[in-house]
Amino acid sequence: MELGETAKGLQNTRDGLDITLALYRADPAENGHKLPNLADAYAAAGFAYARLATQLRVDAAGKVKYWKEARDEYQDSTDTWREVQRAHPLLAGDAKSAASAAQGLQDADAALAKLSGR
Numbered sequence: 001m002e003l004g005e006t007a008k009g010l011q012n013t014r015d016g017l018d019i020t021l022a023l024y025r026a027d028p029a030e031n032g033h034k035l036p037n038l039a040d041a042y043a044a045a046g047f048a049y050a051r052l053a054t055q056l057r058v059d060a061a062g063k064v065k066y067w068k069e070a071r072d073e074y075q076d077s078t079d080t081w082r083e084v085q086r087a088h089p090l091l092a093g094d095a096k097s098a099a100s101a102a103q104g105l106q107d108a109d110a111a112l113a114k115l116s117g118r
Contacts, residue, residue, distance in 0.1 A: 001051045013048040017041040032087055036094055039080035043101040046073035050108065064115050071108035077101035 001009030020041040024034045052058065053066035081098035084090065090098060 001048050006048075006052055006055065010048045010052065013041075013044050017045050035080055035084045035087075036097070039077045039084065039101065040097055042073050042077035042080060043097065043104060046070045046077060046101070046104050046108070049073060050104065050111075053111065060115065064112065067108050067111045067115065071105060071112065074101050074105035074108055078105055 001013070003009075020034070020038050024031055024038050047070075049066045049070035053063045053070060058066065078098070078101050081090070081094070081101060084094065085098070
């Protein structure tokens with residue numbers, strides 16, 4: 001995504017999220033250590049959709065669609081980080097990732113509000 005290969009980047013991000021979700025669902029007894037990876041995968045998907053939403057060639061309807069997707073992914077990331085935090089205090093790197101996901105959620109909400117004229 002950062003190199004401008006948005007379609008490939010989004011597909012790689014979605015594939016990574018699918019793999020992480022499959023691993024998470026495969027063994028519920030061992031999920032505690034998988035939650036940060038899942039939260040990061042959701043945030044990466046949010047980032048990918050946000051990048052798509054900010055491309056010049058995307059029309060207004062596309063921007064709304066991509067920002068909504070970004071918002072959903074960032075919300076899932078934020079919710080997952082909260083689940084991690086209920087289990088134990090966040091490590092410094094995890095706290096930074098959680099804050100980044102929360103900021104992404106705020107940015108998506110702001111973009112959607114601006115696009116809707118609010």
